[in-house]
Amino acid sequence: AQKITQTQPGMFVQEKEAVTLDCTYDTSDPSYGLFWYKQPSSGEMIFLIYQGSYDQQNATEGRYSLNFQKARKSANLVISASQLGDSAMYFCAMRESQETSGSRLTFGEGTQLTVNP
Amino acid sequence: DTEVTQTPKHLVMGMTNKKSLKCEQHMGHRAMYWYKQKAKKPPELMFVYSYEKLSINESVPSRFSPECPNSSLLNLHLHALQPEDSALYLCASSFYGTVEGYTFGSGTRLTVV
Numbered sequence: 001a002q003k004i005t006q007t008q009p010g011m012f013v014q015e016k017e018a019v020t021l022d023c024t025y026d027t028s029d030p031s032y033g034l035f036w037y038k039q040p041s042s043g044e045m046i047f048l049i050y051q052g053s054y055d056q057q058n059a060t061e062g063r064y065s066l067n068f069q070k071a072r073k074s075a076n077l078v079i080s081a082s083q084l085g086d087s088a089m090y091f092c093a094m095r096e097s098q099e100t101s102g103s104r105l106t107f108g109e110g111t112q113l114t115v116n117p
Numbered sequence: 118d119t120e121v122t123q124t125p126k127h128l129v130m131g132m133t134n135k136k137s138l139k140c141e142q143h144m145g146h147r148a149m150y151w152y153k154q155k156a157k158k159p160p161e162l163m164f165v166y167s168y169e170k171l172s173i174n175e176s177v178p179s180r181f182s183p184e185c186p187n188s189s190l191l192n193l194h195l196h197a198l199q200p201e202d203s204a205l206y207l208c209a210s211s212f213y214g215t216v217e218g219y220t221f222g223s224g225t226r227l228t229v230v
Binding site: 033035037042043044045047050052089091095097103104105107108109110 | 154157158165173205217
């Protein structure tokens with residue numbers, strides 16, 4: 001069963017507008033972490049934002065915020081005031097505490113974001 | 118130091134060559150990982166080292182041989198690769214026993230000719 005679902009293979013947004021990238025997850029582990037990464041064409045996996053399952057408030061990092069709805073098991077990334085440099089592939093990922101031997105990240109399929117001038 | 122450093126950034130090798138990828142971190146992370154990523158796909162886990170011991174091998178072919186000489190260093194030795202092994206190889210590290218602090222290197226883009 002797929003644990004991380006990103007339903008938007010591609011998204012387009014106008015420069016300076018906000019955009020929401022969707023992510024839903026599935027886990028029975030009460031302790032988990034959710035991550036968003038940006039991967040430009042150069043390949044590096046750039047960490048954007050982290051949300052822990054016990055965190056009371058939604059995470060924010062500059063122009064990035066995470067809309068965490070625990071009951072719905074969703075962790076959408078909101079990018080405000082989009083810039084041309086935001087064009088990249090975006091991955092949602094989850095890490096579960098039940099992993100006993102170092103813990104893997106489970107990734108979604110990714111969303112390719114294109115920011116238009 | 119909050120980085121994971123991978124070398125080389127690019128590698129072209131023949132099917133009979135032996136080469137190694139290197140990964141280094143100085144964040145005190147005790148779990149280190151190798152992921153393989155094909156174009157337009159998410160990364161796939163290959164190996165996990167916990168406290169310098171191999172804890173997970175995701176049924177990776179023996180032509181890929183990982184090594185963790187110490188808590189800061191992770192190598193991936195390559196031998197007799199196939200063209201389908203061409204991919205981006207990402208190293209990552211994390212704290213052990215928590216769900217936080219997962220950091221990736223910038224990757225090695227490998228081409229097998």
